[in-house]
Amino acid sequence: xxxxxxxxxxxxxxxxxxxxxxxxxxxxxxxxxxxxxxxxxxxxxxxxxxxxxxxxxxxxxxxxxxxxxxxxxxxxxxxxxxxxxxxxxxxxxxxxxxxxxxxxxxxxxxxxxxxxxxxxxxxxxxxxxxxxxxxxxxxxxxxxxxxxxxxxxxxxxxxxxxxxxxxxxxxxxxxxxxxxxxxxxxxxxxxxxxxxxxxxxxxxxxxxxxxxxxxxxxxxxxxxxxxxxxxxxxxxxxxxxxxxxxxxxxxxxxxxxxxxxxxxxxxxx
Numbered sequence: 001x002x003x004x005x006x007x008x009x010x011x012x013x014x015x016x017x018x019x020x021x022x023x024x025x026x027x028x029x030x031x032x033x034x035x036x037x038x039x040x041x042x043x044x045x046x047x048x049x050x051x052x053x054x055x056x057x058x059x060x061x062x063x064x065x066x067x068x069x070x071x072x073x074x075x076x077x078x079x080x081x082x083x084x085x086x087x088x089x090x091x092x093x094x095x096x097x098x099x100x101x102x103x104x105x106x107x108x109x110x111x112x113x114x115x116x117x118x119x120x121x122x123x124x125x126x127x128x129x130x131x132x133x134x135x136x137x138x139x140x141x142x143x144x145x146x147x148x149x150x151x152x153x154x155x156x157x158x159x160x161x162x163x164x165x166x167x168x169x170x171x172x173x174x175x176x177x178x179x180x181x182x183x184x185x186x187x188x189x190x191x192x193x194x195x196x197x198x199x200x201x202x203x204x205x206x207x208x209x210x211x212x213x214x215x216x217x218x219x220x221x222x223x224x225x226x227x228x229x230x231x232x233x234x235x236x237x238x239x240x241x242x243x244x245x246x247x248x249x250x251x252x253x254x255x256x257x258x259x260x261x262x263x264x265x266x267x268x269x
Contacts, residue, residue: 001230002210004265006039008065008198008224010216011046011054012128012180014234014252020128022057029258030058036268039205041065043194045150045180045220048073048080049111050129062205067108068178068220069197070149070188072204082200084192085147090174094151094187095141097170103155103163103185105140106133107148116140121154150188157182178220186220195223202227213264215249215257217241232260 009015016022022030030040040058043065044051051066061075072082086094091107098105106115106125113133115122126132136143155163163185168177176190198214201207214221214228217237225231225244233245234252242248247264250256 001264004038004211004213004230006041006205006207006212007033007261007265008041008043008201008212008214008228009257010180010194010218010221011042011044011051013217013236014215014221015042015257016054017253022054023255023258025255026258027057027059029261030060032267033261033265034058034060036265038265039207041201043069043197043214043216043221043224045184045186046129047108047111047113047131047149048078049131052078053130063201065194065197065201067149068176068180068186068188068192069194069223070192072197072200081204082197083149084189084196085149086151086175086187086189088144088147090171091144091148091151092141094167094171094175095144097167098151098153099139099141101163103153103159105151105153107140107144107151109144109146109148113152114140114143116143125154149192150186153185153187154183155185160185180218180220193223194221195227198224198227213261217252232257 034040039062040060041062045068048066063072070084104121106113164177176188178186209229212228213230214224215232217234231245232247233241234249234256236251249260
């Protein structure tokens, strides 16, 4: 195995525990890797505003990936280095499509996210993301006035595969359809995937697939795992993700990835 020089990791269900927090054990590992010169990069479906507290905890100085690859941001200034937005009219059509199927949806603008009607879904999302969100004055599809990095829909897990297939058929190559959680359907532009973002970062930071470990748990992670020669899943990952993994770490909620990283990249002290 080549020497690992970079680690790109998902957050939810991979690095964070069931309370959506980074444990002290995991923080210690990430800070040790950074001190040893390993580039530690966070890559999430979350918004940049929701990732920032995790960046502060991890203490990594390297750019991070938000919205499944729709944005790459500088770790110090949090300015956007690369962005891909769903055009306003296309986003409106996507929102109308979900409305017609009576499926909850939300969109993002700046540091905020927007929803139509308060519910348990909005309460849970505010708690997990750390961002309260804003209720629109009228229909969600009529309130969007700018391009958005992502449209997120939330439905019962047994509906999600069908909704993903229908959305992919309805919008074709104009969007990317993926999921990071069993109840999520996530819509971005085709070039807004973690795989595309990792390739951009590789060019920026001189990263190599042979020396970059990528870790994740869900379908939105597959594109970046496919790029890496060192793809890692966690024990709680979807079977499709485990199937492509070079190594399977312990449970993502129980410091499983940190344990594997400690094994693969020992302390030099």
